[in-house]
Amino acid sequence: MAGSTGFAPTADRLPDRRRPLPTRIRTAVLPVYTGLVVMYLFLPIVVMAVFGFNDIQGRFNFTWQGFTLEHWANLFNRYPALNQSLFNSLTVAVISTLVATTFGTLIGLALTRYEFRGRGPLNLLIFLPIATPEIVLGASLLALFVSAGVSRDLTTITIAHIMFNISFVVVTVRARIAGFDRALEEAAMDLGADELTTFRKVTFPLIFPGILAAGLLAFALSIDDFVITQFTAGQTTTFPLWVYGASRIGVPPQVNVMGTLIFLIALVGIVLWVAFQRRDMTARPTTLER
Amino acid sequence: MTEWLRHHRGLIPYLFLVPGGLWLIAFFVLPLLTAVSVALQEGSLGTGYRLTFNFGIFPEAIARWDDQLVRSLQYGLIVTALTMLIGYPMAYTIAFRGGRYKNILLLFVIMPFFTSFIIRTISWKFILADQGFFLGTLKDIGILDQGFRLLATPVAVISGITYNFLPFVVLPLYVALERINPKLIEAAEDLYASRTQAFLRVTLPLSISGVFAGSLLSFIPAVGDYLNAELLGSRNTTMIGNVIQRLYLVNNDYPQASALSLILMLGILVSVFLYRRLLRGQELTI
Secondary structure (H helix, E strand, C coil), X not given: CCHHHCCCCCCCCCCHHHCCHHHHHHHHHHHHHHHHHHHXXXXXXXXXXXXXXXXXXXXXXXXXXXXXXXXXXXXXXCCHHHHHHHHHHHHHHHHHHHHHHHHHHHHHHHHHHCCCCCHXXXXXXXXXXXXXXXXXXXXXXXXXXXXXCCCCCHHHHHHHHHHHHHHHHHHHHHHHHHCCCHHHHHHHHHCCCCHHHHXXXXXHHHHHHHHHHHHHHHHHHHHHCCHHHHHHCCCCXXXXXXHHHHHCCXXXXXXXXXXXXXXXXXXXXXXXXXXXXXXXXXXXXXXXXX | CHHHHHHCHHHHHHHHHHHHHHHHHHHHHHHHHHHHHXXXXXEECCCEEEECCCCCHHHHXXXXXXXXXXXXXXXXXXXXXXXXXXXHHHHHHHHHHCHHHHHHHHHHHHHHHHCCHHHHHHHHHHHCCCCCHHHHHHHHHCCCCCCCCCCCCHHHHHHHHHHHHHHHHHHHHHHHHHCCCHHHHHHHHHCCCCHHHHHHHHHHHHCHHHHXXXXXXXXXXXXXXXXXXXXXXCHHHCCHHHHHHHHXXXXXXXXXXXXXHHHHHHHXXXXXXXXXXXXXXXXXXX
């Protein structure tokens, strides 16, 4: 073990260039491999982004024909139905996220903070929707709506999205509350706060990051959902459904542009979120090295 | 209200459960029960349906769609194996060698989700196209035969599904591997285990919870998937999801479609149960 940095697991390694070549190759295999998988994960996204700049002549956006910014400039004024579907997706995502996050958080609180009978069946009720293939969820909902004579529209889509999102919210929020120090609440109560005040001033702020993470997950799942939406949509289109319909006759490059924009917005959001979290954390050394 | 609650403290958790619980009962349990009842009905949209307790529909549906059922199971298993093979080394690298790049690497793993599932699949259709940028170039150089194609083959469908669910496998594997204390592996090596032995007898068994979660997260959606088979496949790659979707949304054959989707769900629950027993057995033998 070499000297003062003995805590670090890599401290007994020699500097790169002094190690023999076979060792260097062996240690490089995994990082290189991981890099290749990352490239594989990004390949379709890069293709999507690039072909949003393609100066296509006909209907098919399959071969590269030259660079243009036209589709970015005419993002919203070519396909009104596409705009409507994007708006529908956002509406469903916002409503289902708000409702599912509220319902799911309440269940998460009940599961982690209270003793009650019926925990086993409840856990099953939470777990089963996650373990059921989407097509079964969608098909069964369609069976219900058809039997009850309910016509399918934005409302039925939203109902379905709330349903599949609740379980994911419960799981996410529960994980966060599980690592929660109850002594903090007791301290608040000892200092004279009543239960509601304790919840508002202590409990809620502490579990809020978990709720926010659950909400983001629910939003992402909702806005991208295809299978369950297809079964519960009737004649209504959402963004994924519109793209699916267009894929038979040729997807217009505006879809690539919107996909790229959504990707960039999500990326910026995540980066800001991480930066916010990092600033939030009190300064604490993450490594003992250097 | 608060006064009343103070006297009935035991009711608070149930109040918390009511909205979400009722929602799940109304829109998850009830639909499943409806699907059971629809499967047992006979008739058509025109003539109306009658409940005839036609349990024969289940063996009938299995016999009629056996090709698609078997194919879905095969594809599901192959996809799960592939995602594990591709995902495990990656999760291992991030967990043990990630260092300060850990978070950014994890971000890379989830970033594909920022793009719509359907757009990514259409992108693959483009990438795998016969005369597309990739295959076309390889054919022009002469590396590939002109008649070579990927689109509309099982390879395209399986690789499409594998791509879609790979992140679902890497994340739980990473969580399980991250928890392992590296000192345990060092200890194994100090006790003269080779690197392979240390991996097989320490790292792998300790990460088995991630293997379990990851393989379920890839197997379940893979078996039920129909989008990849539809966009990247052909008539010879039809999966059970495609059949259910067509029966429901095109043919309006609700009894048959409900029966098939229940068979799919039951099949998956049985596989999950068996798999859990299998892994638990393995844990005991190591």
